[in-house]
Amino acid sequence: MSFRRGVVRQSKFRHVFAQAWKAEHCIDDVRVSRVTWDSPLCAVNPKFVAVIVESGGGGAFLVVPIGKSGRIDQSCPMVCGHAAPVLDIQWSPHDDNIIASASEDCTVKVWQIPDGGLMAPMTEAIVTLEGHSKRVGILAWHPTAFNILLTAGCDNVMLVWNVGTGELVYQLADAHPDLIYSVSWNKNGSAVCTVCKDKALRVIDPRRGTVLKVKEKVHDGTRPMRAVFLSDGKILTTGFSRMSERQLALWDMKDLSEPMAVQEMDTSNGVLLPFYDPDTNMVYLLGKGDCTIRYFEVTEESPYVHFLSLYSSKEPQRGAGYLSKRGVDVNKCEIARFYKLHERKVEPISMTVPRKSDLFQGDLYPDTAGLEPALLADEWISGQDAPPILVTLSRGYAAPTSKHRDTIRTKPKLISQDSGTGAAPPPSSTPPAKEVEEEEARVTARETTGNMDRSKREDDVLSELLSEMKALRAVVLAQSQRIELLERQLARIEDGDV
The missing domain is CATH 2.130.10.10 (YVTN repeat-like/Quinoprotein amine dehydrogenase)
Structure with missing residues (x-):
């Protein structure tokens, strides 16, 4: 044909x-x-x-x-x-x-x-x-x-x-x-x-x-x-x-x-x-x-x-x-x-689709329409239009070795706020993205050691992740405040106040 x-x-x-x-x-x-x-x-x-x-x-x-x-x-x-x-x-x-x-x-x-x-x-x-x-x-x-x-x-x-x-x-x-x-x-x-x-x-x-x-x-x-x-x-x-x-x-x-x-x-x-x-x-x-x-x-x-x-x-x-x-x-x-x-x-x-790899095949699974509607009925009736709200299918993937590894890999990175004025964070501060990577490495290392019960280990890792994310947020906030302080000092120098 x-x-x-x-x-x-x-x-x-x-x-x-x-x-x-x-x-x-x-x-x-x-x-x-x-x-x-x-x-x-x-x-x-x-x-x-x-x-x-x-x-x-x-x-x-x-x-x-x-x-x-x-x-x-x-x-x-x-x-x-x-x-x-x-x-x-x-x-x-x-x-x-x-x-x-x-x-x-x-x-x-x-x-x-x-x-x-x-x-x-x-x-x-x-x-x-x-x-x-x-x-x-x-x-x-x-x-x-x-x-x-x-x-x-x-x-x-x-x-x-x-x-x-x-x-x-x-x-x-x-x-x-x-x-x-x-x-x-x-x-x-x-x-x-x-x-x-x-x-x-x-x-x-x-x-x-x-x-x-x-x-x-x-x-x-x-x-x-x-x-x-x-x-x-x-x-x-x-x-x-x-x-x-x-x-x-x-x-x-x-x-x-x-x-x-x-x-x-x-x-x-x-x-x-x-x-x-x-x-x-x-x-x-x-x-x-x-x-x-x-x-x-x-x-x-x-x-x-x-x-x-x-x-x-x-x-x-x-x-x-x-x-x-x-x-x-x-x-x-x-x-x-x-x-x-x-x-x-x-x-x-x-x-x-036949694939040999055990990894999540992202090219086969682009984000797809999820359950959440983009509009309420009244919004559509009033004339609004919106494309579907998409969700990732990677959450349905279970890695063959560790249940947590994929979750950690896809965890959003924390990025320092850039003021746009050229002011940099203090040299002594560690960039948050690097800290996140270090924390992820430590979490991954902790996952692969120990012989705790699986469900207990899941609870522990989740608890640690939450506490570490909270700490990293605090670091980002502190650096943001430090940048703001440096900007103010720089502005005062330029104005001749110092």
């Missing part, structure tokens, strides 16, 4: 390989929903795995702790408050215990899952959002504003809610003439891109209710499409050609007249679900009913979308959940993890 040319280029993700977990680590006896809606049917975060399941007399989904494996008992409690099948579920990006569900009963419900999972069936949602006149099949949490949730239904309407108050804050009823297939927020949540049954790609400002850009016929085929905003503002779409070949296309927001790249894959009729990792700029494509996962890297160099590899298994997937980056195992160089849905099983699949 034409896109295999991209494999020869240099990239740290060239050799990413996918590996299914062993059978004993899978979740068994899960009656995955047979609903015909083209959603992933699964949502995963660092605490929980949620799966939409078959249920009589309403809609339900299963929520289990992420470490759960083995058989799910038939009496296992579920979230079962909808009056009709559940079509989509999404975890809040800012609270790992909050999940939203959309249903054929025309409502969206928001649930608070207790730590450790459910002890009894959950029927009472913390918020029920009622505003759609037909079934609701799309949920999209705002990436940076707390408690902002976008919903889209078969009434061709998009609604934006403040979940904290249960208020409907924006309604976009006229933007789409037909069924909405997918919605994706851009990086800072100032706009969304959508694809619709009329084959058009739209970029919309939900606060103003205006369509900013439209591209007719992004894919010629009649089957459902998907679109996802990339972190640099480009848009990636999946769909079908006129000859029913599955396609992937990349679009530049500044000029939607022609795609930057188009790649054709095969003639399978399963809808391609794109999962995008903004940290690595990789895209994973899972087809519903397929046995494969394709993955690509998007770069600034032509042909822009580079095929990396393909994972193939014997059994087709009914759907899949994509684990947020905060949950991956950095000690094993895992850069992504999927939870593949079989007919009666949930199977984790890890995407790993």
Whole structure:
């Protein structure tokens, strides 16, 4: 295929390989929903795995702790408050215990899952959002504003809610003439891109209710499409050609007249679900009913979308959940993890970059979006935008020799204040940065000696670090005051007072 040319280029993700977990680590006896809606049917975060399941007399989904494996008992409690099948579920990006569900009963419900999972069936949602006149099949949490949730239904309407108050804050009823297939927020949540049954790609400002850009016929085929905003503002779409070949296309927001790249894959009729990792700029494509996962890297160099590899298994997937980056195992160089849905099983699949070094691989793990929201709901509603607040993944790394060494290495250095006047600290004073290094060396030496109990040693080291940091702060303060005194003396000399 034409896109295999991209494999020869240099990239740290060239050799990413996918590996299914062993059978004993899978979740068994899960009656995955047979609903015909083209959603992933699964949502995963660092605490929980949620799966939409078959249920009589309403809609339900299963929520289990992420470490759960083995058989799910038939009496296992579920979230079962909808009056009709559940079509989509999404975890809040800012609270790992909050999940939203959309249903054929025309409502969206928001649930608070207790730590450790459910002890009894959950029927009472913390918020029920009622505003759609037909079934609701799309949920999209705002990436940076707390408690902002976008919903889209078969009434061709998009609604934006403040979940904290249960208020409907924006309604976009006229933007789409037909069924909405997918919605994706851009990086800072100032706009969304959508694809619709009329084959058009739209970029919309939900606060103003205006369509900013439209591209007719992004894919010629009649089957459902998907679109996802990339972190640099480009848009990636999946769909079908006129000859029913599955396609992937990349679009530049500044000029939607022609795609930057188009790649054709095969003639399978399963809808391609794109999962995008903004940290690595990789895209994973899972087809519903397929046995494969394709993955690509998007770069600034032509042909822009580079095929990396393909994972193939014997059994087709009914759907899949994509684990947020905060949950991956950095000690094993895992850069992504999927939870593949079989007919009666949930199977984790890890995407790993092979590395021999035992050190934390910083180039594979740039800072990623953390739990803390950048904005409150009211701030976003009032017109503010903000990029996500990033966190380091190095804290999830455990060095093979010493638990403390990495913590000490990443401890912030204390730097003396420079007045900008040329006045230097007294020659007899030791620069704080050097003192910190000496103290770190002493702490490291103390760590490697002695045979104390591990937990006691951790407490001792922490206590020593805190006391030493306190002492070093005092040194910095004293030097700052000394510099200030010298500056005053210098000023008096220049003024002729001395």
